[in-house]
Amino acid sequence: MKHPIRVATGVVCTVAAVAGIVTAANAQRRGGYNFASGKDxxxxxxxxxxxxxxxxxxxxGAYPGxxxxxxxxxxxxxxLIVLRGQKAMPSFSALSDEQVVEVVNYIRTNFGNSYPNAVTLDQVKGLRARAVQQQAQRPG
Structure with a gap:
């Protein structure tokens, strides 16, 4: 018999993942996200x-820390991961360049991360064009 805590954890993770995917799909249909700060x-x-x-x-699924x-x-x-997606993570290319800067800099300076050299708007703009082009060239 499976351990009840593990089963409950699996159910919670599954529900959270589905909610995240639904949020992403709805945002892409609406044409973007309405959040400004990296934290939001x-x-x-x-x-x-x-x-x-x-x-x-x-x-x-496996959701990396x-x-x-x-x-x-x-x-x-x-x-690049935010713009293109990776494995089970969908692309969040519906985020604006400014939003990508905000969320990437947020995760790089929170949660035990303290990486210097903030990502800039020019870097995101330059990478977006290449990321979208590479994504279009993927087989399948």
Whole structure:
């Protein structure tokens, strides 16, 4: 018999993930998100999968932790992931360049992360064009 806490955790993670995907789909249909600060964007768009403490979750899928994540040390890595998506994470290209800057800089300076060299608007603008082009060239 499965442990009840593990089952409950799996159910919670599944519901949170579905809510996050539905939020993303609705935002793309409406033409964007109405959140300005990195904290607001994280709380309304990202934490459904990555959790409030940014430690990620295991359940119906694997949702990587952003807390104390050394991959975030490279400033443009999270920008690319937000714009293109990765594995089960959809693209959040409906976020404006300004919103991408805000949320990426937020996660890079919170949750046990303290990476210097903030991402700039020019960097996001330059990477968006390449990320969208690369995404269009993916097979499948």
């Amino acid at each position: 964007i994280y709380e309304h768009v990202c934490q459904g999968c990555h959790m409030a403490d940014a430690k990620g979750a295991q359940g119906a 952003l807390a104390s994540n050394r991959k975030l040390q490279t400033p443009l890595y999270p920008v």
